[in-house]
Amino acid sequence: MARGTESAASLQVGSDARARRGPLGLFPALTLGLLLGPLAAGLLGTLLPAFGYLPALGGEALGLAPWRTLFATPGVGEGVRLSLTVGLGSTLLSLGLVAVFCAAWHGTRWFRWLSRLLSPLLAVPHVTVAFGLAFLLTPSGWLLRLLAPLTGFQRPPDWLIVHDSWGLSLMLGLVLKEAPFLFLMTLAALNQSNATALRQLAASLGYGRTSGWLKAVFPQLYPQLRLPVFAVLAYSCASVEMALVLGPTTPAPLSVQLLRWFNEPDLALRFMASAGAMLQLGVVALAMLIWCGLERLGRDLGRHWIRWGGRGLRDGWLRGLSLGALGGCFTLTLGSLLAMALWSVARLWRYPDVLPASFSLEQWLRHTDDILLPLWNTLSVGLAASIVALVLVLGCLEHEVRAGRRPTVRALWLLYLPLLIPQIAFLFGIQVLLVGVGLDGRWVALLWSHLLFVLPYVFLSLADPYRAFDERYARSARCLGASANGVFWRVRLPMLLRPVLVALAVGFAVSVAQYLPTLFAGGGRFPTLTTEAVALSAGSNRRIMGVYAVLQMGLPFIAFALAQGLPAMLFRHRRGLQVGR
């Protein structure tokens, strides 16, 4: 060995070691700081009032008084129970639906067909789906109109379908939104696995399609789905805007009760509300614990099932059922969106007519003035948040490439943290913080609060394509005389234009859907399409709600269309960059 003959200075470490010291090295810290700083401050700012400490409102001493008031309030126990059952129930249903569907249909034409429907479904805000479902399910809604010839109802029956006290319609609404999300995550995991080979292997050993996939593929896939599943669980337990539209009212789920207390003019209720927010955090943690228990149970039962060796050849009924269920979910969502679009241009639509008798644009014209401000707010904060998020994410990923580091699983958990903690548990604390620094109700505060939720999704959307980039293109470009920055601007970015724009569209769609952050950080001064729509849901003017709903789904849809169409247009003469390559 040549050790000792060379000086230490001639030891060459991997080429771009100097990238670690450059300005690019600041991006990961900056990004995590922007995410975790407000999160930690917000949690603390809610925790302290929960124990009676908030000098601004006269709470000087720590004590348990807020908790006593909380537990003495009627309906809290029921609210907790609803939060748990709805959260666990809808998560279990969504995952089960997606897993069994993928098992039964992976690699078939139906599978590809349904996966193509995903992006439009994912782009629609939760609250819009909730509205649509309510439109469809209410006694005067589309579903009963369609069935009217069979049932013979001449007027809407007096049934409580939406807002049912078990939270079933709320669960259905959550499944409609979360199943597509889990489906997308499963697709991403499937693309990185050898699922097709395993499926064929299982078939060659005599296993039926569904059971073969569940036994051979799913156990490998699940670890990659775990974080998204926990995010779904946290969201479903503590969802506010969907619960407002679809959930039980007497009593309401805990999250809805909390929002009401936080909005009360009586400021003294903020202490109890903070304690409630901490309780909500505890409920989500409990739900996650229960989920971990279910995971163990599922694993043990699954192992028995595998050891027993049943081939599960007669799975026709299950395949039919799963296709019907997931296809039904997608149809239900699309149908409800269509129903709202129809309402927005309906002039006369009598029960039990299936279609409006006449159409007009009157609603659109009459409300133009009311719409413009929320539309502008939605657009500006959505664009700003997604662009800032994109810059940060690109900085982090480019730093990762140049420093040659791979992120650990732990780093991924940190990124997911804003999605795993119920929003209501830290948004009040953030509001207190913003008031403290005089930023409450400012546009910057609104941007920042949206960034908290936009960033993780932009990162998740862009990370895989960015890391999958063939580094030899970059190396070739370097050897042809391009600098590291030149490679980024002239090679990597143009070649990744499509995923970059899609990430931007994802960020925009996430921002459009934000309800609670807009409410808390905007101090009520920045009405957006989503906050206006939720406010309108208390009334019953379906036509104007239809107008807002169309705008809410229209904006993300345009964003996604641009993200797909722009690269296709720019590179229309470049076959190597076309989709499906």
Add this chain to the structure above:
Amino acid sequence: MSDLRLQSVSLYLGRTPLIENLTLHIEPTQVVTLMGESGVGKSTLLAFICGTLEPAFTARGRVTVDDTEITGLAPERRRVGILFQDDLLFPHLSVGDNLAFGLSPHSRGAERRARISAALEEAGLAGFEARDPATLSGGQRARVALMRTLLAEPRVLLLDEPFSRLDAITRARFRAFVFDHARNRGIPTLMVTHDPDDARATGDRVVELRTHPAAPD
């Protein structure tokens, strides 16, 4: 005309040595072949010469071109050209723009266009400037890739199995094309290959790298 020297170069993956104390001198117009089993560190050595070594690796030793050391330079300042197994033409650029990417910014305007069309003519692809690289045949793409590398005026040429993806006839023709161009320009060339035919075609030295006993596999 330039020459390439590797002076007691050692490469490590973590602490595992891959190549130890390799010394090699390649004169202008020489094409030296580097052979050895997979995983022995051939491509890593080329990455080290280019300056694109991945951070998991460390290296000792000096690389000099015309007696100037290049080991400390950024890859874009070394003027080391490399061809990979795949042509790696940028899919977002036309054939002409791919060549322009390699051409140094010193030549401008009409001269630039003239050099690009001359390069295309040399590759038997006159008038292909506006074409989409994805519409070219494998042999055509390979020739464009070589011209792109040569337009950057490299002082050293590295070949990382650039012939292995081509069919037998295209392969022999392209191989001759590459060697001729390198020799005419007096560029010392280091080629990594698994194919003894490639080595025979150079009519030059062959260096055999052996698996280090301590290395895994």
